[in-house]
Amino acid sequence: MKMIKTTLAAFLVVSLIGCAASPTAGITKDIAVTAPVCCNAYSAFSWVPMQSDKIDFAIDDDSQVGVFPEGKSYFTAFALPANVQRMQVDLSSWMRTTGVLAPKVILLNSNFEAVEVVGLDDFEVKMGGMFSLASYQHRFEMDQATTPYMVVYSPEEYRKGEIQIPHPERIRAEELGLGRPMVTDPVIQHQKFGSLELDLKPLTLRSYSAAEIAATASAPAAVVAVTLVPETTVNKAADVSMQPETEAFYNTQIKAAVEKNDMHKALQLLEEAKRAGSSSAESTFVELIKK
Numbered sequence: 001m002k003m004i005k006t007t008l009a010a011f012l013v014v015s016l017i018g019c020a021a022s023p024t025a026g027i028t029k030d031i032a033v034t035a036p037v038c039c040n041a042y043s044a045f046s047w048v049p050m051q052s053d054k055i056d057f058a059i060d061d062d063s064q065v066g067v068f069p070e071g072k073s074y075f076t077a078f079a080l081p082a083n084v085q086r087m088q089v090d091l092s093s094w095m096r097t098t099g100v101l102a103p104k105v106i107l108l109n110s111n112f113e114a115v116e117v118v119g120l121d122d123f124e125v126k127m128g129g130m131f132s133l134a135s136y137q138h139r140f141e142m143d144q145a146t147t148p149y150m151v152v153y154s155p156e157e158y159r160k161g162e163i164q165i166p167h168p169e170r171i172r173a174e175e176l177g178l179g180r181p182m183v184t185d186p187v188i189q190h191q192k193f194g195s196l197e198l199d200l201k202p203l204t205l206r207s208y209s210a211a212e213i214a215a216t217a218s219a220p221a222a223v224v225a226v227t228l229v230p231e232t233t234v235n236k237a238a239d240v241s242m243q244p245e246t247e248a249f250y251n252t253q254i255k256a257a258v259e260k261n262d263m264h265k266a267l268q269l270l271e272e273a274k275r276a277g278s279s280s281a282e283s284t285f286v287e288l289i290k291k
Contacts, residue, residue, distance in 0.1 A: 029189050031159035033072040038064040042112040047079040055198040059101055075153035080144050085206040087142045090199035092135040101194025102158035108149035114249050120158055134165050161190045251284045258288040
C-alpha cells in the first residue's frame with residue numbers, strides 16, 4: 001500500500017508539473033518596448049554589485065531601458081565588487097508558462113567598451129526536474145582587468161522567438177524506460193520580461209589599500225563617453241552610423257569566428273553588424289573567407 005501511495009504521489013506531482021509546463025491559452029506576447037531610455041552611454045547605467053554567491057533578479061517594467069545595436073531593450077547591469085579579481089558566473093533564465101527572457105550578455109571593460117558578447121546560441125537549454133524549472137543557462141568568467149561590467153538584455157529579434165522543450169512526463173518515461181506518453185511538448189514564448197539568476201563563484205580575490213577605498217569614495221563619478229545607438233535610429237539600421245569602436249569590435253568577433261571555422265556564428269555576427277549600421281563587416285567577412 002505504501003508503494004502504491006508513493007507511486008500515485010509521484011504521478012500526481014509529474015502531472016501537475018506537466019500541466020504547469022503546457023502552453024497556456026490566452027498568454028499575451030508583447031515584445032514592444034515603449035518606456036523611455038534611461039541613458040545614452042554605458043557608463044551612465046546603474047550597476048548592481050555582484051557581492052553574494054547568488055542573485056535572483058527580474059527584468060521587468062521597473063528595469064532600466066537602453067538602446068543597444070539591435071534597438072531598445074529592458075536590461076539589468078552588474079559590476080564586479082572591488083575585492084574580486086576573477087569571478088565565475090552561471091547565468092540562468094527560467095522558463096515559465098508565461099514565457100522566458102532569451103538573454104544576451106555584453107561584457108564591458110573598465111572604459112565601458114564592449115569587449116565580448118554572449119549570444120543566445122552560446123546558452124544551453126537545461127531541463128527542469130520534478131521541482132525545478134527548465135532554463136537557458138551559460139557559464140562564463142569576468143575579470144576585473146578586462147571585463148568588470150556585464151549587461152543582460154534581450155534584443156527584439158530574440159523576443160520574437162520561442163522554444164519547444166520536452167514535456168516533463170516524456171522525460172520521466174524515457175528515464176524509467178517506459179513507453180512514450182501521449183503528451184504535447186510545450187512551446188515557451190520568448191518575452192521582453194523574465195526571471196533570472198546569477199550563481200557567482202569568486203576565483204581570485206583582490207586586495208587593496210585603505211587609501212584606495214578613500215580615494216574611490218571621495219572621487220566624483222566619471223562618465224565615459226561611450227555612446228549607445230541613438231533612440232531615433234531604432235529599427236533604421238540603414239541610417240545608422242556605427243561608432244568606430246563598435247565597428248572594430250564586430251570585425252574582431254567575425255574574424256575570431258572565421259578562424260575557429262564557426263561560419264554559423266560569423267554569419268550571425270555579420271547580419272547583426274549590418275543591421276546595426278556597419279559599413280565594413282561584410283567586406284571584412286569576404287576578405288577573411290578568401291584567405
